[in-house]
Amino acid sequence: MQLSRKALNARWAWTSAAALTALAVLVMADAALRAKSGYGAVDLQGVPEAWGIRLIANHWVDPADAALAGFGLGFDYLFMALYAAALYFGAIAARERFAPKPGRTRRIMAILAMAPIAGALFDACENALQMVMLTRGPNPVLAVLAVEATSAKFAGVLVGLALSLAAAGGFFVKKKEKAEDDA
Helix, strand or coil, rough: CCCCCCHHHHHHHHHHHHHHHHHHHHHHHHHHHHHCCCCCHHHHHCCCCCCHHHHHHHHCCHHHHHHHHHHHHHHHHHHHHHHHHHHHHHHHHHHHHHHHCCCCCHHHHHHHHCHHHHHHHHHHHHHHHHHHHHHHHHCHHHHHHHHHHHHHHHHHHHHHHHHHHHHHHHHHHHHHHHHHCCC
């Protein structure tokens, strides 16, 4: 399916707005959890040791804290889909702006556009591993795998973000060049 530039930009805009809204909800929920218990769900991301997971889980023994932590980890799955779509559409917009004709650069940018989707899949793996450790007990191997999934997630997100920012910059540069041509 081929999207027009207008449709692509519209999808990029609404998925970006939805992803930013979901991010705001996650940040507020995590801040509330951190204020109540001392640890937020985001704190699980950088814990490579099983004892660190146990330490955080021990701070979430209150049912309200456990529910807020569960909400954050569960709501993150919606956020994953939204940021993956927003960054994918941004990467495709960059491809259309900087490599409009068939060729090697266009193929490379098309492959790089898949990085945010891969990042979201690694994010899903990270959350699943964290949930297993929170419900069944920490495991050193799972803790290391979760940290590796986190690293892969951030790599995919950074590629998508860089391409989206390039597309946004290309959008403004193109307007400026067009304005200079009209003068």
